Amino acid sequence: MLNPKSTAETDQMQQIIHQLTVAAIGLNAANSIVVINEAGLNYLELSQQPVTKLKIEDLIPDVYSLMRRSREDQQNYMVGLAKRGLADPFNAKLSFSFFKRDYPINEQQVSTLIFVEALNEAQLDELNDQQSMQFDMLSCYAGGIAHDLNNILNVITGHLEILQLSAAQDLNIKKCVCSALKGVERGRVLSARLGHLAYHEQKNASPCYLNKIIQDNLELLQELVSNSVEISIDLTEHLLPVELDSSYFIDVLINLCMNANNAMAGQGRIVIKTFLASAQELNVTAAENQQIFIGLSIEDSGCGIPKVIQDKIFSPFFTTKMNNKGTGLGLSLVQSYMHNHNGFITLKSKENEGSCFYLYFPALQSSKVVNNEKEPNMEIEQKLNGKHILVVDDEAPILHLLKEFLGIYGLNVKTANSGSEGLDLAQNEDFDLILSDLVMPGEMDGAEFASLLLQQKPDASIIFMSGYTDNKLIDKEGLANIPIISKPFRKKELLSQMDVVLT
Known part of the structure; x- marks a missing residue:
């Protein structure tokens, strides 16, 4: 038996909705339309339509998605499309109110109330600007997560590849390592999707097929x-x-x-x-x-x-x-x-x-396509053997990993865990090549470190390493030509890039 309170509230709610001067639509718990006020019928050109035969998705095509997002994001309104006369779509501000009750609900009781208001171009632009600010905040947050995740993946990749080198004759270990590297590659793809939220312009565009x-x-x-x-x-x-x-x-x-x-x-x-x-x-x-x-x-x-x-x-x-x-x-x-x-x-x-x-x-009419997947070979290893390298990164595991890996190929490696420490070393010693993380905490990130170093040593050879640049090179003169290798990178990519810079 229905609670009398439910029936009374139903009648009262519908009376209030009918008295409103703004377009209003009431849905029951099953999302069926139970009431549209006079303003709504006129505004949406539905005067000749029986309300009981209308479906809310015919009036607001993406209504369920908008309702879900309104609930989850706790936003009172969303921007979407509505229709006039069931056929003419227009941009609308859709306000949602949800009612939750702890007693039985009858089929005519309003559980969701939707207000519909058309948006002109100026209003739509203003709302889009607000949405753009939200997007920028999300981009910054996602980029930071991607940077940290890429550092983790880089450490995993590096140690797997060292294991691959040391156990080259053990087929079982080699097979396990290959499977693990495929898993890391999947992680790289997911991390890239996070990092790409902050993508706004071309970075490493080059001729490709x-x-x-x-x-x-x-x-x-x-x-x-x-x-x-x-x-x-x-x-x-x-x-x-x-x-x-x-x-x-x-x-x-x-x-x-x-x-x-x-x-x-x-x-x-x-x-x-x-x-x-x-x-x-x-x-x-x-x-x-x-x-x-x-x-x-x-x-x-x-x-x-x-x-x-x-x-x-x-x-x-x-x-x-x-x-x-x-x-x-x-x-x-x-x-x-x-x-x-x-x-x-x-x-x-x-x-x-x-x-x-x-x-x-x-299409490019004529261009030489660069193959960035060049495998390191014996000739590269011989050329790199004995080179003096400085690695600058705030992540201790990455410093340890690169020192161990590059040492396998006969390179002499020194490390610094900050831009300022790297600058002190680079000012007092001559390095054949410097590998520097681009995004580092503190007063001196990779871009600032490279700028100060190049002022004193214009011929210094530098490679940036990063999984997320945050456009740090846009306003930095003299850094545009410094190559960036994206984390997590395979070591063959690093050796090939080092060979290119040192040649």
């Missing part, structure tokens, strides 16, 4: 999606190179493939294609010397994206995923990456027929 990057990472992509999802490739041969930051591009591939995986509920097919496209056929305005683009498409056989929300999918924090399964940042970061590499991204999607994202990069 899209086909090679896709082929080199196909196994990783297949491991990340569900077992019932097949990834196939259709790559056009002999494509021109493009200029991009390949490490961040891998994250773009991961984001798009994971989105496709989720859209198919873990079962279906993803097709990755590359192709040639002209500015004319793409109907884009391009510079005279930039008429050719290299295209990449990632297509899935999933549920598709409703047309009404397709304009919002690249907005930061916009997500339709429920139960904490999405942050709403993936596609925003992909679009930012494309913009910063002078490219663009488009979408073709239809509900129940899947989606296809198209990425277009300006």
Whole structure:
């Protein structure tokens, strides 16, 4: 038997809602519409529609995602799309109030109250600015976590590789080490996704071939999606190179493939294609010397994206995923990456027929593609043997690791646990090469250390090591040409980079 208090409250609540002059919609505990006031019917052009036959998702397409985020983030309002006349979408400020009761609830009792207010361009810009500030704070926090995680992964990687060298003849140990290194690589990818929240501009862009990057990472992509999802490739041969930051591009591939995986509920097919496209056929305005683009498409056989929300999918924090399964940042970061590499991204999607994202990069007419995966060989080892090296890092395990590892190859290594200590050593001794962490606590980080040293010793050879730069080199004159090796790095990458700098 229902509590009389419940029935009385239901009538009182509905009377109050009907008296409001703002558009208001009341939902019951099952999220069915039980009341829309007169202001709401007029505002949303629903006067001719029977309220009992309306569904809230027909009025506010992403309502469940917005409600979830409002509850979790404890925000009274969210920005989303609403519809007039069930067809005309507009940007709206949606305010949510949730009611919790400790007695039986009847079907007409309001559990969620939604206020709908249209936003003009100025209001939308103001709210977007507030959202951008939140994004910047999140970026800073995520970057700090990525930096610490990369230091940990670097120590693990280094000791595994030392073990690999010392147990080269033991196949069982070698197999275990290889498996562990694959696990570290997965950790590197996850750390990169954190660090990329702070990504705003090109860092290490260089000429690359899209086909090679896709082929080199196909196994990783297949491991990340569900077992019932097949990834196939259709790559056009002999494509021109493009200029991009390949490490961040891998994250773009991961984001798009994971989105496709989720859209198919873990079962279906993803097709990755590359192709040639002209500015004319793409109907884009391009510079005279930039008429050719290299295209990449990632297509899935999933549920598709409703047309009404397709304009919002690249907005930061916009997500339709429920139960904490999405942050709403993936596609925003992909679009930012494309913009910063002078490219663009488009979408073709239809509900129940899947989606296809198209990425277009300006093609380089002629360029020598640098192979950064060069294996260290005996010639490199001989050239490095006997070199005097200084390693500067605030992490004692990393100092110990690099001293041990570089010692295996015959290098004489000294270490410093701060920028100031490194500067004292570098001022009083001549080193063939200096390896310095870029992000260090205290008054002197890696950038400041290098700037002061180069003022006194302009010919000093330096390599920065970092998993997160926080744009520390932007305003530092004379540091732009210093190479950065990203943590966690494999030791073959470090030896190859040292060889390049010392040659």
